[in-house]
Amino acid sequence: MNRRRLVALCTVTVTVILALLISSQTARISAQSTGTQSTAWHTGDEPDKTPPPYNPYPPGILPADLNSEIARVLREVDNIEAEALAQLRALPPPILTGNPPTFQNTGQRLNVLIGKALNFDKNMSPFQNRACGFCHMPYAGFSGPIPSVNLTMIAYPGSFQFRAGKRTAQRYTYAPNFPVFNFNIQQELFFGGNFWDSRATGYMLGSPDEEQAQHPPVDTQEHALPDTACIAFRLETAVYKSFFEEFWGDVLDIKFPANTEEICETPGGAKIFGTSATPIKLSPEDRARANDVYDHWGQSLDQYEASPDVSAFSSKFDMFLAGDTTLSADEMAGFKLFNGKGNCNSCHVDGRSTAPTPPPPEGEAPNGEDTGATASVKPIFSCFGSANEGLPLNPRDAFYYQNRPDFFGFTPNPFGFGYRDLGLGTFLRSGFGAAPSPNDTWTQFAPTSDGQFQVSSARDVALTPAQCPTTEAPGPYFQKEFFHNGYIKSLKQLVHFYNTRDTSFAKPVTSGHCPPGTIERVTCWPMPEVRNNLDTTTGMLGLTDTEENQIVAFLMTLSDGFSRPYPDKNTFTGVCMTGGTAATQGNSTLIPTPPLPPCASAICGVAPLPTKPIP
Amino acid sequence: MKKVLLTVSIMVVFIGSLLAQESPTTPRATRVQISQGPEIALAGGYLTVIRWTVNNPGGGPVHYGVVHYGTDPKDLSQTAKNPIRLNPSHSSTVFRVHLYDLPPKTTYYYKVESLDANGKSDGVTSPVNKFTTQ
Numbered sequence: 001m002n003r004r005r006l007v008a009l010c011t012v013t014v015t016v017i018l019a020l021l022i023s024s025q026t027a028r029i030s031a032q033s034t035g036t037q038s039t040a041w042h043t044g045d046e047p048d049k050t051p052p053p054y055n056p057y058p059p060g061i062l063p064a065d066l067n068s069e070i071a072r073v074l075r076e077v078d079n080i081e082a083e084a085l086a087q088l089r090a091l092p093p094p095i096l097t098g099n100p101p102t103f104q105n106t107g108q109r110l111n112v113l114i115g116k117a118l119n120f121d122k123n124m125s126p127f128q129n130r131a132c133g134f135c136h137m138p139y140a141g142f143s144g145p146i147p148s149v150n151l152t153m154i155a156y157p158g159s160f161q162f163r164a165g166k167r168t169a170q171r172y173t174y175a176p177n178f179p180v181f182n183f184n185i186q187q188e189l190f191f192g193g194n195f196w197d198s199r200a201t202g203y204m205l206g207s208p209d210e211e212q213a214q215h216p217p218v219d220t221q222e223h224a225l226p227d228t229a230c231i232a233f234r235l236e237t238a239v240y241k242s243f244f245e246e247f248w249g250d251v252l253d254i255k256f257p258a259n260t261e262e263i264c265e266t267p268g269g270a271k272i273f274g275t276s277a278t279p280i281k282l283s284p285e286d287r288a289r290a291n292d293v294y295d296h297w298g299q300s301l302d303q304y305e306a307s308p309d310v311s312a313f314s315s316k317f318d319m320f321l322a323g324d325t326t327l328s329a330d331e332m333a334g335f336k337l338f339n340g341k342g343n344c345n346s347c348h349v350d351g352r353s354t355a356p357t358p359p360p361p362e363g364e365a366p367n368g369e370d371t372g373a374t375a376s377v378k379p380i381f382s383c384f385g386s387a388n389e390g391l392p393l394n395p396r397d398a399f400y401y402q403n404r405p406d407f408f409g410f411t412p413n414p415f416g417f418g419y420r421d422l423g424l425g426t427f428l429r430s431g432f433g434a435a436p437s438p439n440d441t442w443t444q445f446a447p448t449s450d451g452q453f454q455v456s457s458a459r460d461v462a463l464t465p466a467q468c469p470t471t472e473a474p475g476p477y478f479q480k481e482f483f484h485n486g487y488i489k490s491l492k493q494l495v496h497f498y499n500t501r502d503t504s505f506a507k508p509v510t511s512g513h514c515p516p517g518t519i520e521r522v523t524c525w526p527m528p529e530v531r532n533n534l535d536t537t538t539g540m541l542g543l544t545d546t547e548e549n550q551i552v553a554f555l556m557t558l559s560d561g562f563s564r565p566y567p568d569k570n571t572f573t574g575v576c577m578t579g580g581t582a583a584t585q586g587n588s589t590l591i592p593t594p595p596l597p598p599c600a601s602a603i604c605g606v607a608p609l610p611t612k613p614i615p
Numbered sequence: 616m617k618k619v620l621l622t623v624s625i626m627v628v629f630i631g632s633l634l635a636q637e638s639p640t641t642p643r644a645t646r647v648q649i650s651q652g653p654e655i656a657l658a659g660g661y662l663t664v665i666r667w668t669v670n671n672p673g674g675g676p677v678h679y680g681v682v683h684y685g686t687d688p689k690d691l692s693q694t695a696k697n698p699i700r701l702n703p704s705h706s707s708t709v710f711r712v713h714l715y716d717l718p719p720k721t722t723y724y725y726k727v728e729s730l731d732a733n734g735k736s737d738g739v740t741s742p743v744n745k746f747t748t749q
Contacts, residue, residue: 179637184637186640186675187638187675187676187677187732188675188677188731188732188733189638189675189676189677189732191637192637339704340705343702343705345702345704346638346676346699346700346701346702347638347700349638383637383638383676383700384637385637385638385676385677385700387700448732502657502662502664502711502713503657504657504659506657506659506661506662507661508660508661508662508716527661531713531715533697533698534697534698534713535697535698535699535700536680536697536698536699536710536711536712536713537699537700537702539711540656540657540664540666540711
């Protein structure tokens with residue numbers, strides 16, 4: 001692009017942004033004039049309370065069926081919520097006995113079912129349209145349930161539509177198995193935590209997963225409640241309130257001020273709140289009670305996620321470990337490659353014995369051959385560490401486009417395409433888009449953590465609804481999205497990426513600009529978004545096409561629901577996709593990455609700086 | 616029989632760390648040697664990959680492959696490094712290090728070494744080699 005065109009483009013962009021700024025300014029002013037002194041953005045007698053949607057997206061970024069798919073998932077969420085209520089009502093009440101007092105017999109199940117009711121309660125959001133389950137559905141292994149979103153914008157729209165996050169909705173199966181985020185001094189490595197960037201550490205409650213559940217309700221891009229006390233407030237009117245009170249002993253009669261509903265139906269980040277995280281004015285005693293309720297919210301959700309309803313250990317591989325079934329020839333070959341030539345279990349630890357190879361002469365194994373024996377534990381297929389796998393920047397990520405204020409005066413990503421996702425590195429710096437780090441002695445390790453994301457459990461990566469039994473084209477298949485930015489659209493591509501990222505397929509281009517004669521994700525891999533700390537355990541594995549497929553076959557043995565039915569897996573009411581090939585799955589939706597501005601200094605210029613700057 | 620017992624007891628010892636499943640620290644190799652390379656695994660325009668293989672050095676799970684390079688064999692002042700995760704069950708370990716955007720038709724001299732995450736050397740350095748970019 002020549003300079004003249006660039007300048008012209010910039011001028012147009014600036015004009016458009018200015019125009020939008022002015023119009024959103026007027027919208028806010030008129031919104032405010034209807035309700036001075038209060039947060040109300042609508043007048044009391046307005047029948048339709050929906051504010052104008054936030055749509056900063058160029059045409060084609062939001063999938064065409066987005067509204068109908070949101071409606072579909074909300075119906076499914078309601079169905080599961082109704083089931084949870086019925087299960088709660090059918091449960092024989094536990095008996096509180098002993099010292100310390102324990103809910104004997106059905107106490108644990110009660111807590112799990114409370115967690116399930118919380119998980120699928122869409123009232124826990126300003127517009128009463130988002131539940132945890134909206135982005136984490138059982139039939140997708142508790143990851144994103146909308147195929148067209150997985151194919152395009154990758155992030156899920158939150159309660160104030162269409163604000164959306166920046167990463168894929170992580171499967172939360174086995175998230176409760178991750179340890180408290182910690183720094184191993186001897187190894188000089190971080191372990192544990194929840195979220196792609198490990199920012200839910202568990203430093204306070206002793207469980208990263210319990211603390212994780214406290215983030216989405218007040219994440220501006222997700223549930224978007226402006227105050228954590230809104231959870232206690234909404235629980236007051238929840239249908240399952242009595243169960244929550246019975247179990248936790250919380251008496252839900254906090255004295256909420258009269259404007260609480262107005263506050264809780266205004267999304268977080270709204271200008272009107274300033275920088276306050278506690279816009280609801282509560283007495284110190286009531287604030288403490290609301291905080292307790294918020295802890296219990298996290299604890300029940302964690303128990304649901306840890307229960308066999310979610311983390312089931314019911315895969316074919318688990319049965320194989322128990323000696324109750326055999327793997328097919330391809331699955332077995334894939335398992336061997338996973339441990340051997342593929343090197344996958346260096347990070348996705350598969351619970352094999354870590355007994356080192358005996359020294360030569362007896363023990364000398366040829367290059368890359370695994371000599372460990374399978375141990376009788378339930379492997380999580382993660383080492384709980386982090387690594388930079390060098391994913392290219394995905395220009396479809398909805399986050400890049402949210403660079404102007406919405407109706408409430410909130411701008412999710414002021415940096416636009418100047419945003420870079422440094423993952424763990426940004427969290428350690430308490431940086432933009434992460435959460436404050438609770439331990440400043442970790443900060444010094446940010447430069448060696450830039451670009452790193454959590455080693456996901458490989459379990460349930462292939463889990464799909466029964467009617468679309470695979471993630472892979474030609475199907476009928478359920479379109480999922482893989483890795484933190486959803487750049488990869490099939491497991492075939494995932495393994496091919498690990499296999500060939502650093503071969504002659506590596507091209508100095510951004511996504512959408514692969515050289516003529518190459519096919520993106522098949523014979524062309526665009527540059528990593530973050531080069532620093534790029535892990536090279538994989539990238540040039542020398543696997544054949546058949547071997548790649550065998551690893552895919554093995555990954556499919558890790559889906560729960562083989563030895564017994566997976567609860568709520570049959571709740572999908574959408575449609576499967578068919579046709580095409582797994583290698584080129586989703587390629588028709590690739591778009592050219594625009595010329596990238598340098599990484600914003602608010603992200604890449606935050607101390608401690610890496611020795612080699614991030615472009 | 617004795618050997619089987621020994622293996623079983625080693626496994627029992629390691630199961631403690633397996634339950635947590637964090638990557639383990641493994642016994643350090645008494646001597647680390649390069650068994651293959653270093654060699655140019657990829658001579659791309661923008662990406663050059665230097666690769667070598669050693670016997671599994673052991674120690675902490677993350678190690679760094681390091682390449683010291685330059686156009687003057689007496690001044691290898693540029694460095695490139697990439698992390699890898701050791702596979703405790705593998706007898707050998709492959710390091711790959713990336714060099715970006717080297718100018719064409721230029722001869723480079725380099726030597727390689729490896730470190731653990733604490734910066735402690737595995738005690739093996741290659742002689743100085745050279746290659747010419749395309």
